Amino acid sequence: MASSSTSSEEERSLRECERYVQKHNIQQLLKECIVQLCTVRPERPMLFLKECFERLEKEEAKQISSQQKSSSRSDSREDEVSPPMNPVVKGRRRRGAISAEVYTEEDAASYVRKVIPKDYKTMAALAKAIEKNVLFAHLDDNERSDIFDAMFSVTYIAGETVIQQGDEGDNFYVIDQGEMDVYVNNEWVTSIGEGG
Template structure:
């Protein structure tokens, strides 16, 4: 929640969950397709994304006044400051070097040694950070390796509005104020208390800092340098999407989806890893989503009238399972176990209903074949 002060009363600014993921996915789409006109591409991208959503769109921010009435903030408050030196005006016309994940061959990992106590504190601090949500276990270990501790004093300015982005920061402990300067006035727009992260936007878009962050108390931060951030967050997200798109292209049922629909589905997938013998779904459980086999093999077991589980099928890369319970809105009709190490791309129930509507008829026909 972001607090803003006006001449009349205080207001609260709420940034919805998922905004960071949405902007990151848009950035990956830009890097992948390299549009000649970024503004036209952005307009088309978000229009298609809006059309894909069945639910009503959520505003990027809501300000609630003392009477709890929602209203739009004054756009001028967020307009970059323009002074005689043009320090902040460059945000609107900065010509940044283009980052190409495919051309980036720098896979050298940065490792900052840490004690066990430091690593435990860092692991706790990065929990729930949206920008890391799509990373797998190995990539999260890269995050822990690449971050270094930075202690700050009360009053220390950690990042300065208008400066180039150098690091991404995760708060270990302490209180930090976020300040925005506009028309010569510096205003507090947010306060981080003991947790949170900042600095990713300048690194994602290679633009100057859009705000100043000042330590209100003595504190400690975890920092990740620009190159490590790009390699782990941007490049890994780009490569994962490419892998998922290739996986989805191999599934015949999904041929009925448009290219954009497959891209949207690829963005919604999350990798889940299993060891030999692990139960991936259990017969009788409520369905939480659908699985595409990314690597490895699974076996399908059905308990026929209480006589005990019987193996009825085996599936490998490119196959999918778990859709039946979602289509029929019934509990799981079979159990699925990993044979050796298995990786699956998982799509949750909400994304399934939103993105796989065009495939439902095909799924229903396949289910009829299963039942026969």
């Protein structure tokens, strides 16, 4: 019986943690910092992340300060009728391309695992490419296997656009052979080679 009460306590604790993370938008903040880290690829990643979090903290402090000033001004003019306040929109610049669909329990229950056959060489190349990728570092072997199984091969010719800035993301790409140039606002930023 102690086992089931411990299990329910762990579940309750996990739900509380999930609510906390959602309430404070932690997952999105971490994802944005990791994307910036992967884009910039600084020599000192810990310092970069520290500065990223300091910027976020300063923006949050400014937002709280402006909310307090706004509420103190409205307190001094209680007789005046003012329009209803709009919800606060964070002033931080966000990357529009980062998004995900919302999945319900029904979606999870009806999920059909996709398996696209691959040879050993392809699986080894995927494993090598993803082992260095921070977005996949937290996955266990089963989760990694599910992702590998769903991946499929696409061939592009030289000069062909793979991802167009501003378009909605469709897939996660791993370069098996060749090299890709990355342009942001029509300016060359970097090249990504095999395994990237």
